[in-house]
Amino acid sequence: xxxxxxxxxxxxxxxxxxxxxxxxxxxxxxxxxxxxxxxxxxxxxxxxxxxxxxxxxxxxxxxxxxxxxxxxxxxxxxxxxxxxxxxxxxxxxxxxxxxxxxxxxxxxxxxxxxxxxxxxxxxxxxxxxxxxxxxxxxxxxxxxxxxxxxxxxxxxxxxxxxxxxxxxxxxxxxxxxxxxxxxxxxxxxxxxxxxxxxxxxxxxxxxxxxxxxxxxxxxxxxxxxxxxxxxxxxxxxxxxxxxxxxxxxx
Amino acid sequence: xxxxxxxxxxxxxxxxxxxxxxxxxxxxxxxxxxxxxxxxxxxxxxxxxxxxxxxxxxxxxxxxxxxxxxxxxxxxxxxxxxxxxxxxxxxxxxxxxxxxxxxxxxxxxxxxxxxxxxxxxxxxxxxxxxxxxxxxxxxxxxxxxxxxxxxxxxxxxxxxxxxxxxxxxxxxxxxxxxxxxxxxxxxxxxxxxxxxxxxxxxxxxxxxxxxxxxxxxxxxxxxxxxxxxxxxxxxxxxxxxxxxxxxxxxxxxxxxxxxxxxxxxxxxxxxxxxxxxxxxxxxxxxxxxxxxxxxxxxxxxxxxxxxxxxxxxxxxxxxxxxxxxxxxxxxxxxxxxxxxxxxxxxxxxxxxxxxxxxxxxxxxxxxxxxxxxxxxxxxxxxxxxxxxxxxxxxxxxxxxxxxxxxxxxxxxxxxxxxxxxxxxxxxxxxxxxxxxxxxxxxxxxxxxxxxxxxxxxxxxxxxxxxxxxxxxxxxxxxxxxxx
Numbered sequence: 146x147x148x149x150x151x152x153x154x155x156x157x158x159x160x161x162x163x164x165x166x167x168x169x170x171x172x173x174x175x176x177x178x179x180x181x182x183x184x185x186x187x188x189x190x191x192x193x194x195x196x197x198x199x200x201x202x203x204x205x206x207x208x209x210x211x212x213x214x215x216x217x218x219x220x221x222x223x224x225x226x227x228x229x230x231x232x233x234x235x236x237x238x239x240x241x242x243x244x245x246x247x248x249x250x251x252x253x254x255x256x257x258x259x260x261x262x263x264x265x266x267x268x269x270x271x272x273x274x275x276x277x278x279x280x281x282x283x284x285x286x287x288x289x290x291x292x293x294x295x296x297x298x299x300x301x302x303x304x305x306x307x308x309x310x311x312x313x314x315x316x317x318x319x320x321x322x323x324x325x326x327x328x329x330x331x332x333x334x335x336x337x338x339x340x341x342x343x344x345x346x347x348x349x350x351x352x353x354x355x356x357x358x359x360x361x362x363x364x365x366x367x368x369x370x371x372x373x374x375x376x377x378x379x380x381x382x383x384x385x386x387x388x389x390x391x392x393x394x395x
Numbered sequence: 396x397x398x399x400x401x402x403x404x405x406x407x408x409x410x411x412x413x414x415x416x417x418x419x420x421x422x423x424x425x426x427x428x429x430x431x432x433x434x435x436x437x438x439x440x441x442x443x444x445x446x447x448x449x450x451x452x453x454x455x456x457x458x459x460x461x462x463x464x465x466x467x468x469x470x471x472x473x474x475x476x477x478x479x480x481x482x483x484x485x486x487x488x489x490x491x492x493x494x495x496x497x498x499x500x501x502x503x504x505x506x507x508x509x510x511x512x513x514x515x516x517x518x519x520x521x522x523x524x525x526x527x528x529x530x531x532x533x534x535x536x537x538x539x540x541x542x543x544x545x546x547x548x549x550x551x552x553x554x555x556x557x558x559x560x561x562x563x564x565x566x567x568x569x570x571x572x573x574x575x576x577x578x579x580x581x582x583x584x585x586x587x588x589x590x591x592x593x594x595x596x597x598x599x600x601x602x603x604x605x606x607x608x609x610x611x612x613x614x615x616x617x618x619x620x621x622x623x624x625x626x627x628x629x630x631x632x633x634x635x636x637x638x639x640x641x642x643x644x645x646x647x648x649x650x651x652x653x654x655x656x657x658x659x660x661x662x663x664x665x666x667x668x669x670x671x672x673x674x675x676x677x678x679x680x681x682x683x684x685x686x687x688x689x690x691x692x693x694x695x696x697x698x699x700x701x702x703x704x705x706x707x708x709x710x711x712x713x714x715x716x717x718x719x720x721x722x723x724x725x726x727x728x729x730x731x732x733x734x735x736x737x738x739x740x741x742x743x744x745x746x747x748x749x750x751x752x753x754x755x756x757x758x759x760x761x762x763x764x765x766x767x768x769x770x771x772x773x774x775x776x777x778x779x780x781x782x783x784x785x786x787x788x789x790x791x792x793x794x795x796x797x798x799x800x801x802x803x804x805x806x807x808x809x810x811x812x813x814x815x816x817x818x819x820x821x822x823x824x825x826x827x828x829x830x831x832x833x834x835x836x837x838x839x840x841x842x843x844x845x846x847x848x849x850x851x852x853x854x855x856x857x858x859x860x861x862x863x864x865x866x867x868x869x870x871x872x873x874x875x876x877x878x
Contacts, residue, residue: 195833198825219832220841229833235826239848248844249834256835288848305834 146211148173148344149313154205156193163189165369166205171313174341178355178380179348181366182388187348188232190366191317195229196222209313224256226312230302230319237289242301245289246271250308271308278304278334296327303334314338314345320354332357352384367392429478432456435583438483442552442586445559455572455582462576468739469768469800470708472681475646482584482617540600546630547592548603551619554590561592565623569652569689569716577648578685585619585650591630592623593659599630602858618649624659626692631662633861647706649684657692657719664857666865668705668872674763676735679707686713690722690751698725699742700856702865704872707736712770714743717751717779724753727853729865731872732765732797741770741802746779746812755786758850760869761797762876768800773816777808784813790820791849793842793876823877842877843870 149171156164163186171177181187192200194207196219207214214222237245251261262270275285278300290298299319306314316335320328335345335358347358355363355377363379364371365388373379373391383391426437435456439449464475495503541548547558554562572582593599624630634651647669653661663686672679682705688697699713709732715724726742744753759767769788790799805814823845831841847854847866854862 195829197829219829220835220837223833223835231830231833235824235830237827237830237845237848239851240844245834245844248836248840252835252837252840309834 147171147208148175148210149346150206150208151194152206152208154190154193154207155203156189156200157203158189158199163369164193164202164205167366167370169364169371171344171346173344174339175362176339176345176347176358176360178358178360178363178377179346179366179371180350180352180363180380180383180388182350182392185366186369187366188317191229191232191315191348194222194315195219195227220252224253226253228306228309228311228314230299230306230314230316232318232321234290234293234298234302236291238291240289241285242287242289243268243271243285246285246305246308249305253309274307275304277337278307279330280304295322296324296330299323299327299331300334303331306338307334310338310343312343314343316345316347316349318349319347320349320351328354328357352380355380365391425481426483428481430456430480430482430584434482438584438586441483442555444555447563448555451567451572452583455579456584458573459576459579459583462573462579464576468710468770469766469802470710470737470739472708472737475681477580480646483586537601544597544600545594546597546599547590549590551588551590551621552586554621558590558592561623562590562621565652565654566619566621567652569654569687570650570685575685577683578650581617581619581648581650581685585617588619588621588649589632590621591632593625593628593630595625595656596627597625598628602631602633602860604633605635616647618647618651620649620651622652622661622663623654624656624661626657626659628656629660629662631858632664633858634663634665635667645678645681647680647682647684649686651684651686651713653686653688653697655688655690655692655695655697655722658694659692660696660698661688662698662858663688663700663713664861665699665701665703666857666861666868667701667703667709668868670707671705671734671736671872672707674734676707676737679736680705681708682706682711683708684711686711688713688715688724690715690717690719690724690748692722693719693748694721694723695719696723696725698727698856700725700727700853702729702731702853702857702861702868703738703740704731704868706738709736709738709740711740712742712772714745715753716745716747717753717782718747719751720748721750721752722748723751725856726753726755726757727856728756729758729760729850729853729869730767730769731760731869732762732767733872733876734763734765736763736765738766739768739770741768741772743772743774744784746773746775746782746784748779750781751779752782753784755784755788756852757786757788758853759788759790759799760793760846760849760873761790761799762793762873764796766798766800768802770802770804772804772806773814774804775807775809775812775814780809780811782809782812784815786814786816787852788816788818789849790818791846792820792822793873828877838877839870839874842873843867846870846873 147170151167151169154164154167209225209227247262247267254261280300319331360377363375363377365373426434435452439452570578572579591603655661669680669682690697697715703709717724724744730738730740732738742755755771757769759769761767773784775782788801792799799820801818803816807814827845828841831844846869857865
């Protein structure tokens with residue numbers, strides 16, 4: 146049984162077909178990269194998987210550890226172990242980053258039947274993980290994403306991933322807006338999460354991120370469906386020939 | 396035939412009763428329905444009040460008769476029949492139930508969510524429990540501590556008996572009987588409320604809460620509160636409670652007067668969760684309150700902090716008169732209106748002394764079909780040189796059927812003062828909600844988190860115990876408004 150299975154996903158937005166029969170199978174321990182040009186359906190795919198309102202499948206199925214996600218709300222999917230690292234993380238004024246993290250972690254722990262963290266216990270755990278992501282204490286005292294630079298926002302996303310320990314993580318263009326140093330930190334954070342019990346789907350435009358987060362499989366998304374799959378060398382091919390070349394060939 | 400003494404006495408007795416228009420039975424539980432001069436006298440007599448207070452009440456009643464109900468606020472309600480109200484009933488005990496099983500499950504659910512311990516739940520719901528011993532002993536220790544410092548904290552009717560000079564000196568000094576329609580009514584018929592006096596140089600060692608006012612079992616229909624703090628003294632007073640309170644009396648017209656002398660400070664916090672009525676607004680409480688603080692002394696300070704989530708209609712403007720030079724007035728407010736609630740609330744800061752300062756932070760949250768209005772007045776008199784005001788009023792709209800309105804008045808009569816006003820209106824964005832949902836929080840948790848984030852600046856002014864409960868309360872009052 147695969148960890149995440151997408152079967153023939155079809156989705157319309159505002160009457161327009163966006164996902165046109167997308168299928169993907171991700172097993173535990175694997176890292177998959179999905180690359181595609183603008184308009185290929187990358188964001189729609191992330192929102193659809195995360196269960197955002199308005200992104201219901203018209204046809205097809207999504208299974209997480211064999212269980213259908215279609216009837217589950219966004220928060221239910223999250224508690225079941227699905228994590229989305231947002232391309233543009235939104236600001237939550239007045240909502241303390243530390244409290245937010247704790248509430249998120251505790252709702253997952255509650256779901257798993259694990260003991261929830263109390264305030265002090267959590268702060269200790271959070272600081273440990275935060276230092277690995279170079280997230281300073283001072284940042285955790287601020288409101289979520291308010292006044293965070295692009296790099297800080299992405300690092301905070303990966304910090305949340307580290308603390309939530311999801312089964313499947315979708316990283317939606319995590320590299321967008323990052324300089325090389327930030328890219329390295331974020332990639333190290335992601336790589337530290339890799340284990341045989343979980344899986345990661347990296348969605349990106351550019352091959353550069355994949356130099357740091359080396360995928361097991363690469364898929365090319367074009368016009369709402371996956372047109373080609375291969376190993377890491379496929380990403381290098383995109384780099385060399387561009388998407389147009391690959392799309393025309395298939 | 397010469398009348399016997401017995402007959403003479405009998406006639407006297409009968410005519411005595413006619414003097415009041417009805418049989419004066421000192422033991423009676425309730426005054427008859429309605430309001431007239433006799434009822435005012437009845438109330439005063441029941442409370443064994445001195446002549447000066449009776450005369451004060453009658454003056455207020457006569458003034459009230461000449462006044463008209465104000466109708467300028469953005470609130471709509473059916474006409475109140477003032478003759479259809481009982482203006483006095485003996486302290487009543489709530490209906491006695493045998494166990495929590497007999498209590499409305501909705502009420503219990505709210506208590507659970509607020510984290511109220513079982514013993515307290517029983518007490519609040521009117522379960523016949525042996526709580527009297529507990530609350531009396533706690534209150535007794537409390538009072539002993541206060542007496543040691545010379546602090547007076549008692550029901551106002553007790554203060555009239557034991558400290559009449561103080562009451563006479565200050566009652567009506569901040570809110571005169573003719574101030575407004577509801578204040579006049581309150582002055583005529585008030586029956587309970589708090590009296591606080593803090594002597595010079597004393598910092599009250601604990602938060603005073605209405606919870607500890609024993610022998611006060613009335614509903615607070617026409618409460619009158621008077622708080623006096625002498626030079627260099629301090630008190631923090633908490634009014635209300637987060638547990639939802641129902642009351643057969645629909646109209647609540649309270650009056651609160653605060654007086655602060657040189658270098659003193661009064662911190663007055665309110666959490667109001669009166670029954671808001673059903674989804675269509677029927678049967679809820681009307682909360683028409685007049686609250687005002689007089690910063691009489693130099694460098695005196697009065698802060699009002701309120702979280703209003705209940706009542707069908709909330710109509711109140713806790714205000715400060717900044718008379719003393721360098722005095723400070725503050726107003727921090729969160730007003731939630733959901734379903735069919737209406738709120739027209741705000742503050743008045745009147746700058747009279749030099750270098751006075753006022754801060755207004757108002758957060759209005761509207762949901763359902765509710766209407767929420769901020770109405771504020773900043774008045775800088777011409778001798779209030781060097782005065783400063785900062786006002787921030789923010790509105791949060793949840794859903795597309797509610798309304799938020801802002802009516803600020805700024806009257807500045809000296810160019811040497813500085814007045815700043817900022818206002819924002821926002822909605823809870825779908826993106827923000829989705830972000831929280833994607834982290835495993837359900838819609839209720841997400842809304843509560845975002846709304847409390849919105850209210851943070853006000854919430855941090857509340858005393859700690861109140862703040863935690865108030866946060867939960869805001870979440871509960873917005874249930875069902877999103878998603």
